[in-house]
Amino acid sequence: MPGNDPTSVTLSRRTALQTAAAAAATLASAGGAHADNPSSDTIKVGLIGAGGRGTGALQQTLSVPGSNVKLMAVADAFQYRVDNVLRAVEKMQDKVDCPEERRFTGLDAYRKLIELPDLDLVILATPPGFRPYHFEAAIKAGKHVFMEKPVCVDSYGARLVMEVAKLADEKKRKVVVGLQRRYENRYRETIARIREGLAGDIVGGQVYWNGSGIWYRDRKQDQNEMQFQVNNWYHFNWLCGDHICEQHVHNIDVANWVIGSDEPQGYHPEAAYGVGGRQDRSKNSEIYDHHSVNFSYPRGVRIASQCRQFPGGANRVDEEFQGTKAFVRIGQITDYDGKVLWKFEGPNPNPYQVEHNELHDAIRNDKPLNNAYYGATASFAAVLGRLATYSGKPHDWNKALALDYRLMPNDPTWESTPPVLPDADGQYAIPMPATYKTVDVTTIGKS
Numbered sequence: 001m002p003g004n005d006p007t008s009v010t011l012s013r014r015t016a017l018q019t020a021a022a023a024a025a026t027l028a029s030a031g032g033a034h035a036d037n038p039s040s041d042t043i044k045v046g047l048i049g050a051g052g053r054g055t056g057a058l059q060q061t062l063s064v065p066g067s068n069v070k071l072m073a074v075a076d077a078f079q080y081r082v083d084n085v086l087r088a089v090e091k092m093q094d095k096v097d098c099p100e101e102r103r104f105t106g107l108d109a110y111r112k113l114i115e116l117p118d119l120d121l122v123i124l125a126t127p128p129g130f131r132p133y134h135f136e137a138a139i140k141a142g143k144h145v146f147m148e149k150p151v152c153v154d155s156y157g158a159r160l161v162m163e164v165a166k167l168a169d170e171k172k173r174k175v176v177v178g179l180q181r182r183y184e185n186r187y188r189e190t191i192a193r194i195r196e197g198l199a200g201d202i203v204g205g206q207v208y209w210n211g212s213g214i215w216y217r218d219r220k221q222d223q224n225e226m227q228f229q230v231n232n233w234y235h236f237n238w239l240c241g242d243h244i245c246e247q248h249v250h251n252i253d254v255a256n257w258v259i260g261s262d263e264p265q266g267y268h269p270e271a272a273y274g275v276g277g278r279q280d281r282s283k284n285s286e287i288y289d290h291h292s293v294n295f296s297y298p299r300g301v302r303i304a305s306q307c308r309q310f311p312g313g314a315n316r317v318d319e320e321f322q323g324t325k326a327f328v329r330i331g332q333i334t335d336y337d338g339k340v341l342w343k344f345e346g347p348n349p350n351p352y353q354v355e356h357n358e359l360h361d362a363i364r365n366d367k368p369l370n371n372a373y374y375g376a377t378a379s380f381a382a383v384l385g386r387l388a389t390y391s392g393k394p395h396d397w398n399k400a401l402a403l404d405y406r407l408m409p410n411d412p413t414w415e416s417t418p419p420v421l422p423d424a425d426g427q428y429a430i431p432m433p434a435t436y437k438t439v440d441v442t443t444i445g446k447s
């Protein structure tokens, strides 16, 4: 049960209902923007997931040049995160109107925020396991969305995001996914040169996120198992999807983008085969710390992907591709005699800011913008890679996407039992190829 720890605060149901009603009333009386016609008006923003990236994304959306914008509501699992983000934007007070009644906590806080009728834009920056469900709720409520990557961690979530992407188009809602390389000039210009034919046909490539490790948030005394896992989300697949999904999705997306097209519908590999494991057993964690995957694309194109999270090796985070005429590194194209054919030299503004600049422009001027499709193909390509490393077997895109594979329980609360539990020694099981199985956790015990 929740105790005094800042990561274990919840509201009673009665208080929550009263708070939601009061919040809707004050927001409506604030007047102003409307999601369908904000061009002369304020874009009213709600933040769901007020951690590191949510705080950054919020600051960026409040900093879009020339855009009248205001933070109206915050939702987070934990009260201390809500307090932290409001402190972080204290210096932007003219862009913040977020009284107590529009600050929500708990695992259902997202719903109370999304129910606020006059919000135009919501930022989704929780752990990715929640993303498909929050995205669905936001689009159904008619909000524009900025959502962080990855956008799913399993087959069910991928299918849901792909469906909701269509609904976003129907409702003319704008969606940006935080795959910021898509908003970086160095990448955009390199890929423009590839499209012009400078490298010939791309036949293969290598993509890397090899780094030294990730944070671990220790169990606090008065946290129950659910609170511990949500707070320490990186180490649980139902919340994180493993680092191949959470982190390496950026580089896998670049491969999809380079090999495929610039169309918003995205592109994806046909199959994946790989190996992975957990070398560092010092952390009590479900995820692997290295994956090496070969992705097969149409026409015999192959991408070798590596991601690693342990110290001591050489770190490398980048992408390179082989074309029939030249070798591509992002920012430079060289022929096979070593002659530089093109080098990026233009301005390279912060892509995290450009994401929000272009999103506001699309909202205000009703320009088509929906990254949810390629967000889903990139995220599910990473899931496909994880299926390959966990099972030790090749996995086919179509079959994997159709699996009854869902890691998120229905409407979890602090009192729910998480889908994975430690064993008698307090250890979480690490997926092993001989025994690995995909499941839909919502059907367990129901057959």
Ligand SMILES: NC(=O)c1ccc[n+]([C@@H]2O[C@H](COP(=O)([O-])OP(=O)(O)OC[C@H]3O[C@@H](n4cnc5c(N)ncnc54)[C@H](O)[C@@H]3O)[C@@H](O)[C@H]2O)c1
Pocket (backbone or CB within 6 Å): 048, 049, 050, 051, 052, 053, 054, 075, 076, 077, 078, 081, 106, 107, 108, 109, 110, 125, 126, 127, 128, 130, 148, 149, 150, 178, 179, 180, 230, 246, 247
């Ligand atoms: N694009 C990038 O470069 C980039 C960089 C960092 C993180 N990210 C992504 O941003 C997301 C958040 O990562 P982070 O580093 O900010 O993590 P974080 O742990 O700092 O923040 C996550 C926040 O979500 C809250 N939360 C958890 N479950 C929730 C729920 N059900 N409802 C509401 N709030 C909930 C947590 O309490 C926490 O405040 C992840 O998807 C991550 O992959 C993207």
